[in-house]
Amino acid sequence: MKAIKNILVPTNLTLSSLNVIQYALHQFQGYAFNITLLNVLPLPDSISDLLLLSRKEDVEVPNDFNAAINRLINLFPIRIENINVEHQYGLSVSILNQIIEHKKIDLILFSKPSFTFNSNQKGEVWKILDESEHPVVYIPEIITNKTPRKISFVLDENASNVELLEEMLQQLHIDLQTEVKLVSAAPIDKAVNIISKFKNCTKGGKLYGKYKFSLHFLQGESYEESIVDFTQQYDVDMVFLLKKKNFLKKYSINKHILHQTLEKSKVPLFTIG
Helix, strand or coil: CCCCCEEEEEECCCHHHHHHHHHHHHHECCCCEEEEEEEEECCCCCHHHHHCCCCHHHCCCCHHHHHHHHHHHHHCCCCEEEEEEEEEECCCHHHHHHHHHHHCCCEEEEEHHHCCCCHHHHHHHHHHHHHCCCCEEEECCCCCCCCCCEEEEECCCCCCHHHHHHHHHHHECCCCCCEEEEEECCCHHHHHHHHHCCHHHEECCEECCCEEEEEEECCCCCHHHHHHHHHHHCCCCEEEEECHHHHHHHCCCCCCHHHHHHHHHCCCEEEEC
16 A cells, blocks of 8 residues: 555535544644545436536535635645545546546545435445445544554455555554554454464564554454444454455445444544455
């Protein structure tokens, strides 16, 4: 995972949707961010209305929203290189990929309050982000900017866990008091094999010789319940999830399991790929 510099934030042009920017500034290392605020506009139901759509350039941005953007830039002149509002009529996986490629996006920040046109459209955005192979941080409704003290890292049997975990930790504002909880939902024999790969990364009871760590096996009738229970039991501040599509396919009994996990756990969920 490369350094986070270009960030995409879906928005509905409300002041609350800008909270995720401050979250990023507090949580990620000190790069100068280029931030694209993506305002997704609903498509009209009729063809005649579709032909009469206004140009994207004509979409009006509220004055208080523009003022809030300018305040953020003035407050964080070193951390924010640019904030740009982009308007898009309708959204699909292919359109999102085009935007990501054009803007060279490194990370998508999605918060529930940032997209509140209607329940159907919000659900479509969830679905599109699920299909995206790009890193997404799903942020709960109540955002905290505190430094993560307990990070849950869900191990994936088909991913380069060691390299990705180290890269993730290098991106975050964390200190040596942060504990990394390695979590596995795989069968015991596979979990042991995954964990053994971390053996060379530990020294004196610390991961990479720096961070405190512990090993855990998830149990429960459903993955959703297990990860929520684990998050609450150990007061976890952030959850890292690798290979999102593998996760969704593996635990596809409930198609909205990722969303429900986020809703119930009340902590940011950082997904890769």
